[in-house]
Every structure is written in C-alpha cells, then in structure tokens.
Amino acid sequence: MPPLSTQDVAEIALLARLHLEPEEAEQMRLELGAILEHFTQLTAVDTDGVAPMTHAMSTELRLRLDVVEPSLTVAEALAAAPKRDGDLIVVPAILPGNEP
Amino acid sequence: MTRTIADMLVDWEPVIGLEVHVQLGTASKAFSGSGVEFGAPPNSLTDPCVLGLPGALPVFNRHALELALKLGIATGSTIRARSRFARKHYFYPDQPKGYQITQFDEPLCEDGYLDLLLDQQIKRVKLTRIHLEEDAGKNLHVGAVSHVDLNRAGVPLCEVVSEPELTSAEEAAEFMRALHRLVRWLGISEGDMEKGQMRCDANVSIRLRGEDRLGTRTELKNINSFRFVQHAVDHEIARQLRILDGGGRVERETRLWDAAAGQSATMRSKEEANDYRYFPDPDLPPLVVDGATMGALLKAMPELPTPRFVRYQRDLQLAPDDARTIVSDLPLAGYFERVVAVNPRRSGRVIANWVLTELLGALHAAGVEIDQSPMTPANLSELVGLIEDGTISGKIGKEIFEESFRTGEAPAAIVVRRGVQQISDEAQLWEIVERIVAANPKQAETYAAGKDALFGFFVGQVMRETNGRANPVLTSDLLRKRLGR
Numbered sequence: 001m002p003p004l005s006t007q008d009v010a011e012i013a014l015l016a017r018l019h020l021e022p023e024e025a026e027q028m029r030l031e032l033g034a035i036l037e038h039f040t041q042l043t044a045v046d047t048d049g050v051a052p053m054t055h056a057m058s059t060e061l062r063l064r065l066d067v068v069e070p071s072l073t074v075a076e077a078l079a080a081a082p083k084r085d086g087d088l089i090v091v092p093a094i095l096p097g098n099e100p
Numbered sequence: 101m102t103r104t105i106a107d108m109l110v111d112w113e114p115v116i117g118l119e120v121h122v123q124l125g126t127a128s129k130a131f132s133g134s135g136v137e138f139g140a141p142p143n144s145l146t147d148p149c150v151l152g153l154p155g156a157l158p159v160f161n162r163h164a165l166e167l168a169l170k171l172g173i174a175t176g177s178t179i180r181a182r183s184r185f186a187r188k189h190y191f192y193p194d195q196p197k198g199y200q201i202t203q204f205d206e207p208l209c210e211d212g213y214l215d216l217l218l219d220q221q222i223k224r225v226k227l228t229r230i231h232l233e234e235d236a237g238k239n240l241h242v243g244a245v246s247h248v249d250l251n252r253a254g255v256p257l258c259e260v261v262s263e264p265e266l267t268s269a270e271e272a273a274e275f276m277r278a279l280h281r282l283v284r285w286l287g288i289s290e291g292d293m294e295k296g297q298m299r300c301d302a303n304v305s306i307r308l309r310g311e312d313r314l315g316t317r318t319e320l321k322n323i324n325s326f327r328f329v330q331h332a333v334d335h336e337i338a339r340q341l342r343i344l345d346g347g348g349r350v351e352r353e354t355r356l357w358d359a360a361a362g363q364s365a366t367m368r369s370k371e372e373a374n375d376y377r378y379f380p381d382p383d384l385p386p387l388v389v390d391g392a393t394m395g396a397l398l399k400a401m402p403e404l405p406t407p408r409f410v411r412y413q414r415d416l417q418l419a420p421d422d423a424r425t426i427v428s429d430l431p432l433a434g435y436f437e438r439v440v441a442v443n444p445r446r447s448g449r450v451i452a453n454w455v456l457t458e459l460l461g462a463l464h465a466a467g468v469e470i471d472q473s474p475m476t477p478a479n480l481s482e483l484v485g486l487i488e489d490g491t492i493s494g495k496i497g498k499e500i501f502e503e504s505f506r507t508g509e510a511p512a513a514i515v516v517r518r519g520v521q522q523i524s525d526e527a528q529l530w531e532i533v534e535r536i537v538a539a540n541p542k543q544a545e546t547y548a549a550g551k552d553a554l555f556g557f558f559v560g561q562v563m564r565e566t567n568g569r570a571n572p573v574l575t576s577d578l579l580r581k582r583l584g585r
Contacts, residue, residue: 011375015189015375015377054184054380054386055380055385057385060385060388061384061386061388062159062160062385063161063165064162065162066161066162067133068127068134068135069128069133070133071134071135071144071145071146071147072134072147077143077144077146077151078143086142087144088249089143089248089249089250090245090246090247091193091245091248092245093243093246094192094239094241
C-alpha cells in the first residue's frame with residue numbers, strides 16, 4: 001500500500017472540517033499512515049469462502065413501537081448550543097439550499 | 101432567427117427523473133421517541149438520539165417500516181427480506197450527529213413502478229428504489245447568521261427514486277400527483293407539500309431524439325409544490341434546449357429553484373460533497389422483514405387507485421378528469437361507490453357530477469369531511485333518480501339538494517311536500533300553452549313572421565305560470581306545435 005500523501009491528508013481534513021497547519025498535517029500523515037499500515041495486516045487473512053458481513057453478531061434489528069416519549073426541554077436541548085436566539089440555535093450563515 | 105421551444109422539441113427529447121422524499125406518518129421519530137408535530141415550538145421535539153448525544157442508541161420505529169412496506173407493495177416493488185441502514189457523512193448545522201442514517205446499497209424496496217393516470221393512457225414509470233432514512237433539522241437563513249430548529253431532525257422518510265423515464269414537465273407533475281394520491285390512499289402520509297411532507301428533486305437532461313445515451317443532467321432542488329414541479333422542470337428544459345440547440349454544452353451542476361423569481365440559479369459547488377463515506381451503521385443490525393408482517397400488510401391492502409381509475413371509465417363512463425379526482429381520495433371514492441351501489445342503474449357520470457360539484461362544494465362551505473356528510477349516499481342516489489326519471493328538473497334538483505343536505509330529509513319526501521314535481525302531462529301543459537299564446541297574440545304573430553328570439557319569451561311565460569315545474573323539453577315541443585314553427 002502506498003504511503004499516505006500530503007494531498008490525502010488535506011482531503012480528509014476538509015471532510016472532517018479540520019484546519020491543519022503544515023506541521024500538523026505532516027504529523028497526521030505519519031500517524032494515519034501507521035494506522036493504515038496496521039490494518040493492512042488483515043489482508044494476510046485468507047477470506048476465500050467467507051461470506052461478507054457487516055456486523056460481528058448475527059442479530060436482527062430490534063424494532064420499537066411508535067410511541068411518543070417525553071422530549072428534552074428546550075433548555076436541555078440547547079444547553080450545549082454555542083449561541084442562541086430565543087429557542088433557536090444560531091450558527092454562521094449557511095447558503096440556502098446548499099444541503100447535501 | 102431564434103427557434104421556438106416547440107421547434108426545438110421536434111429534434112430534442114427531455115428526460116426527467118425524480119427523487120421524492122415522503123414523510124412517513126408516524127407519531128414518533130424514526131429511531132427514538134420524541135414526537136413528530138408540525139408547527140411545534142422550535143427545538144421542543146428532541147431527545148438524546150436526535151441530538152446525537154454520546155451513548156444514545158437508535159431503535160427503529162416499527163410503524164415507519166410498515167408504512168414504507170405498504171408503499172413498496174403498492175408499487176409492485178421487490179422487497180428485501182434483509183435490508184441495511186448506512187451512515188451518510190456530511191457536516192451541516194441541521195444534522196447534529198455528523199451523519200444521516202439512510203439506506204445505501206441494500207435498500208428496502210427496488211424495481212417498483214408508479215402509474216401516471218394521463219388522459220389518453222396510463223403510463224407506468226419504473227422506480228429504481230424506495231429507501232428509508234431520517235430527516236434533518238430545519239435551517240432558517242436570516243442575514244449574516246442562520247437559525248437551526250431540530251424538531252424535524254430524525255423524522256422518518258422514505259425516498260422514492262424514479263428511473264429517468266419522464267419526458268415532459270406535465271409528466272413530472274403528474275408523477276408527484278400520482279405519488280401523492282397513493283400515499284394518501286394508503287394512509288402512509290398526509291403528503292402536504294406546504295408542510296414539507298413531500299419534497300422533490302428533479303434530474304433533467306436533454307438528448308437528440310433517437311439517441312440512447314442520456315445527456316448531461318442538472319439536478320433541481322427545493323421544489324416544494326405541485327405547481328413548482330411543472331414550472332421548475334419546464335424552465336430547466338427550456339434553458340437546456342437554448343444551450344444545446346445553440347451548439348453549447350450543459351454543465352453538470354445542482355441548481356436551486358427560486359419559486360418567487362420563477363427561475364433557477366446554480367448553487368455554489370461543494371468540492372467535498374461527492375464523498376459521503378457511506379458505511380453500514382454499526383449501531384443497526386440488518387432490518388429483517390418477516391412473513392407475518394408482510395402477510396398482514398398484503399391482506400389489508402385496499403383496491404389501488406389505478407384499477408379504480410380504469411373501472412370508473414370503463415364501467416361507469418366517467419370522464420378521465422372526474423375519475424382521477426375521485427381516486428385521489430379514499431373517503432371520496434368510498435362515498436362515490438356507495439352512491440353507485442344504492443342503485444347501479446343510475447348514471448355514474450351524473451352521480452360523479454353531483455358528488456364533485458354540489459356535494460364537495462356544500463361540504464367545503466359547511467367545513468365537514470365527506471365521511472360525516474349529512475347527505476347520505478342513499479339520499480343522493482334518490483335525488484339523482486328523481487331527476488333521471490323526470491320527476492323534477494335539474495334546476496329544482498339543486499334546491500332539493502340544498503334542503504336535503506341541510507335537514508337530512510329524503511329528497512322524494514321534500515319533492516312531495518313542496519309540490520315541485522315536474523309537469524310532464526301533455527294535456528295539462530297544452531292547456532297552459534294554449535292560454536299563454538292566446539293572451540299574447542301580438543308576440544305570436546311577430547314570432548310567426550320570423551323573430552326567433554321571441555320563442556324564449558313564451559318558454560319563460562310557461563315557466564312563470566308553472567313555477568318552473570314545466571318539463572322544458574315538452575314545453576318547447578308544444579310551443580312549436582302551437583306557434584306553427
């Protein structure tokens with residue numbers, strides 16, 4: 001596996017909304033690279049004939065009844081909001097409709 | 101000289117696919133117990149799961165599953181016995197967890213269809229998939245900042261994705277109406293677009309007719325009314341036609357529909373938006389649909405709008421418009437069927453006319469739902485019968501309708517009590533006609549000399565004499581006979 005490039009780190013940082021100084025990016029490149037290196041060990045395992053799985057346990061999804069439970073109070077819900085305007089959370093302007 | 105859109109459409113073919121989010125009508129959220137309610141005070145419907153607080157685990161709402169399965173069954177979809185939830189990652193202030201729980205490569209439903217009830221034909225549009233997901237919160241943009249209300253976050257949705265098989269803005273609008281009809285018919289959703297319970301994105305491209313490959317498409321977002329679907333798609337088709345017909349190239353982009361301005365504008369492209377890093381949600385094991393659930397849903401499935409639309413036209417001779425309106429609402433269709441059932445000899449066309457104009461108008465004015473209608477199906481059938489048999493005229497019929505709607509009294513009884521039976525007795529009418537012509541010799545002479553307009557005068561006199569009860573057809577016949585032409 002080729003080592004992680006500076007460009008790879010820049011893209012991951014953008015996706016994670018992290019601002020990295022050049023020396024931080026370099027440190028991250030080495031640390032992330034080591035983690036990926038560690039996981040490449042898995043490629044040594046022979047998985048021929050093993051069905052792909054996404055969960056370690058073969059359980060099924062548990063379902064709940066459609067019953068309304070008490071909501072948090074507005075005060076509780078907004079306790080961690082950095083900024084409020086009345087009962088609304090205030091964030092820096094986002095472009096209308098630019099949702100994914 | 102510039103070519104018109106119609107000219108260009110001779111050579112070019114629009115291709116449209118829709119992605120429609122439909123809110124599933126549950127009482128609580130998709131993965132937790134806070135309530136679903138439109139118009140509640142901001143941020144009053146949250147819980148640790150909705151807010152993405154550490155340690156909160158999602159548990160899926162069984163009712164949301166059942167509602168989505170109903171839609172899957174009604175659209176003839178292949179339903180996966182085991183489907184899977186995935187995380188779709190992006191950062192946005194309306195999404196506290198930093199990812200949306202959705203379905204990616206193993207959706208609940210695939211390969212279904214939706215019938216468009218067009219005037220000349222029923223067009224069956226393929227559905228690529230119907231998958232489950234949770235809604236995000238709501239952003240309100242106010243100048244230099246944005247406000248976030250998380251009440252809507254976690255509300256269960258299903259996303260219905262069509263194949264690119266629609267070829268006009270009219271078809272796109274009918275697709276939305278058809279889906280709206282279906283979800284309301286089955287009690288899946290109110291489908292109120294003004295409350296965001298149905299939202300539509302449209303993928304639009306143009307290609308030369310006869311070409312197999314699709315052209316470069318644009319995605320239109322933010323279409324939130326039936327009217328806007330047609331406007332927005334029409335506008336985008338015209339925009340692309342002008343570019344392509346002029347020899348230009350369409351850019352692949354996302355455009356935002358601005359309903360107030362009646363136009364779309366390109367959205368700032370988000371370089372990171374194409375990497376959602378989907379992966380199976382480790383909190384949510386596979387969603388298994390068991391036979392008992394499917395069996396119960398299949399058994400409870402009502403006759404669907406399409407077969408009824410066909411039946412109403414074929415067996416009851418309804419006009420396509422009337423048939424479509426009746427199949428847009430299950431209680432309305434149920435009422436109509438009950439009126440027809442009282443006496444199947446009565447004309448379905450006439451019944452439809454009374455139900456859709458007089459009855460719906462009166463119900464609307466009284467603010468009453470059709471299943472609470474004071475005019476019973478039996479009474480409406482009786483009224484239609486009185487008119488068809490010639491006992492009363494259509495004009496008197498409207499008065500009888502009003503009284504019966506108001507009091508609940510049977511129309512036949514009102515007719516007898518008010519003495520408004522139509523006079524269809526030839527001898528009785530002839531006597532009246534004789535009398536009126538004799539009393540107006542000058543007019544009779546002028547009419548005989550060729551002044552046709554005076555015929556109406558004589559009809560009016562007969563109606564006045566009989567309080568409007570004279571059979572109008574017989575009256576005309578007798579007047580012609582008496583006046584000599």
